[in-house]
Amino acid sequence: MQIYFRAQHFAFRKQISFAGSFLQPLVQIRNSSSDNNAEEKPILLVGQHDVAVIQESEVDLASKNDMEKIRDQSLQYKLRDKTRQFIDLMYVMVKGGAGGDGCVAFSREKYVSKVPPSGGNGGRGGNVIFVASSNHSSLHSISKNITAGRGHNGEGNMKHGSAGKDVIIQVPLGTIVREVDPLLNKRQSKKINEDQINDENLDEETKLAKKRVATWVHYPRYNEKNPLSSFFIEAEKMIEQDEGYNRVLKAKDANNNLFLDLSVPNGQYIVAHGGLGGKGNPHFLTNANRSPKYATKGQEGQVKYLELELKAIADAGLVGLPNAGKSTFLTAVSNAHPKIAPYPFTTLNPYIGTVDYSDRFQLTVADIPGIIQGAHKNIGLGHSFLRHIERSKVLVYVVDLSGNQPWEEWYILQSELEKYRPGLTKRSSLIVANKADITEKSKENFPIFEAKVKEMFKEEIVIVPVSAKYKKNIVKVTTLLRQMVEKRELITCK
Ligand SMILES: Nc1nc2c(ncn2[C@@H]2O[C@H](COP(=O)(O)OP(=O)(O)OP(=O)(O)O)[C@@H](O)[C@H]2O)c(=O)[nH]1
Ligand SMILES: [Mg+2]
Incomplete structure (x- = not known):
């Protein structure tokens, strides 16, 4: 079946013939079209779902260039780095749901x-x-304003309102949550809040009315x-007593700023509690007052402004100058496939790979x-991504041995680590002298x-010549890494 249509979305507007079904394998198309007519070499455009074959004989040189461009763009789109949305520091506002209001109702009965x-x-x-999730590795999917569901209002016939929906947010494992001061330009809630009631400029009467x-x-x-009835004044005192207890809790909460380290997989933490529901009018029933015509509103949920900082948790962290071969090394030792290219700053986001040992022992490398x-x-x-190796038990310096003075690279790395966090270089370390296959300089x-x-650290730091590209001497490094990680575990357990 051949369908002809004018491709409106291509700049060069060409007639395109679709070969067979949309999902026909590429190879088949290539073979069949080249068999039929040797001069008509098909050009393949690989889009999201379809494969369009354009006869080259119909294409002039100018449009050919255009097509090349479009094909490039299309492939670029497909091959675009999926991790481009990586975010490791963000600010969020979390708000517990407000409680539902109590209800004022009376059960009606005949006579x-x-x-x-x-x-x-x-x-x-x-x-x-x-919830600390090991399936997430970036904060980009977390929304900036998170509000839990509001509680439902109470209803007549003693129907209590149902609780508001909890909002469960999956946060990457290794995220540190800190409570921070609210942003200055935060939007004010339309509801009357405590600050508005306790405003010093207001006289007592207005304060009371607002409250x-x-x-x-x-x-x-x-x-x-x-408000004119004495029963209501009594009820107000009752509520005041309840609130006194709440106020103590709130003050305690205000002094203890929230700090969480989400380092336990699937650990759950409530970061903003929902407000309590209001009380229905039976709550205010007294011997004297048999028909209270008031109930209370639900309380507002907690509002917190949080800083989320993702610090990846890996056993070993790779540090090195651009192009030293860190990603190549990670590919050689683990199951990860970071981008490798002969230009600096190929890696833009941290990658974590898992090294598998024959006895099923595993360790992670960042x-x-x-x-x-x-x-x-x-x-x-910058050096902000050093936060991802800050928690590593072992630091692995990857240095290009084929450079002019590789030890200078190492000095730079050490001084940058110290400037980021003093004392970081004291951590157990290993030097991978990479590109040892480029023998002239390396030897x-x-x-x-x-x-x-040796002069600087005696036996403390081991240096291993390695060729990550050709996977030479890799086993020695992985064995050493394991020993260091296990030893480090023992130290931390004490
Ligand atoms: N000859 C040789 N080349 C290597 C070796 N390891 C890495 N390379 C090459 O060095 C270049 C850079 O490698 P990458 O792994 O991307 O380096 P990187 O340190 O991750 O670089 P950035 O991500 O930019 O910081 C690539 O062209 C690699 O093929 C090696 O052992 N021998
Ligand atoms: Mg890299």
Whole structure:
């Protein structure tokens, strides 16, 4: 079947013939079309779902260039780095759901003049819960404003409102959550909040009026009557006592800023509690007052401003200058496939690979973008991604042995690490002298480098010549890594 149509979306507007079904294998198309007519070499455009074959004989030179461009763009789109949305630091506002309001109602019965109050309580607001997830490696999917569901209002016939929906957010394992001060330009809630009530410029009467509006639900047409009754004043005192207890809890909460380290897989933490539901009018039933015509509103949920900082948890972290071969090394030792290319700053986001041993032991290795001299002054890509190796038990310096003075590279790395976090270089370390297959320079450099390392650190730091590209001497490094990680585990267990 051949369908002809004018391709409106191509700049060069050509007639395109679709060969057979949309999902016909490429090879088949190539073979059949080249068999039929040797001069008509098909050009393949690989889109999202379809394969279009354009007869080359119809294409002039100018449009050929256009087509090349489009094909490039199409492939670029497909091959675009999926991890481009990587985010490791962000600020979010989390808000627990407000509680539902209590209800003022009376159960009606035929021939009964005095009916009991039957308003249900409001449901509590939902909580915002963070779950540490090992399936997520970036914060980009987390929204900036997270609000849990509101509790439902109580209803007549003693129907209590249901609780608001909890919002469960999957946060990457290794994220540190810190409570921060609210942003200055935050939008004010339309509801009357405590600050507005306790405003010093207001006189006592206005404060009281505002507070009443924020707290009470009245029976229809009783808004003005209720505050005049002595029963209402008593009910107000009752609520005041309850609030006193809440206030102590709130003050305690305000002094203890939230700090969480989500380092346990599937660990769950409530970061913002929902507000309590309001009380229905049966709550205010007393011996003297048999028909209270008021109930309370639900409380607002907690509002917190949080900083989320993702610090990847890996057993070993690779540090090196751009182009030293960190990604190649990670590919050689683990199951990861980071991008490798002969230009600096190929790696833009951290990658974590898992090294598998024959006895099923596993350890994780983190590859981060290259750092250069002055990274602490934000030169190059800066040094903020050092946060991803900050938690590693072992530091692996990857140095290009075929360079002019590889030890200089190592000095730079050490000084940048120290500037990022003093004492970081004291961590157990290993030097991978990479590109040892480029023999002329490497043979010359290695003994000098080794001597310099020994001079500075005696036996503490081992230097291993390696060719990551040709996978030479890799087993020695992985064995050493395992020993160091296991030893380190013992130290931390004490
Ligand atoms: N000859 C040789 N070339 C290597 C070796 N290891 C890496 N290379 C080459 O060095 C270049 C850079 O390698 P990458 O692994 O991308 O380097 P990187 O340190 O990850 O670089 P950035 O991500 O930019 O920081 C690539 O062209 C690799 O093929 C090696 O052992 N021998
Ligand atoms: Mg890289």
